[in-house]
Amino acid sequence: MGLMDALLGNAKEISAEDMQGELAPLLAQGERVQRVYKLVRDMFVFTDKRLILIDKQGLTGSKVEYHSIPYRSITHFSLETAGTFDMESELKLWVSGMAAPIQKNFGKKMDVHDLQSVLAAYVLR
Secondary structure: OOHHHHHHOOOEEEOHHHHHHHOHHHOOOOOOEEEEEEEOOEEEEEEOOEEEEEEEEOOOOOEEEEEEEEHHHEEEEEEEOOOOOOOEEEEEEEEOOOOOOEEEEEEOOOOHHHHHHHHHHHHOO
16 A cells, blocks of 8 residues: 555555454454454454454554444444545444444545445345
């Protein structure tokens, strides 16, 4: 991912196998990483049990927030694709017990339809 892609918020899929070892301390026994999307320093991690949103904070990224959302807690989600003059796609997740949705923005190059398809596969099972 080049500098311009990072600045524009273009996400890319990275190897689930690589992340399995890195996330091992966070995972439940037997939990497997299925898909991972990286957006600059933040990540969407789809496991077989939950969605983990990883938000690296600060200049060095040493402070990290791990937001774990069981798929059964996602009540609905929406996807707004980028338009001609709109540079970003937007994903919103509504989680039971939260009034406001979790919102993430992606650049035009991100295949948000693939991300939505993966999310739908886990939420709608």
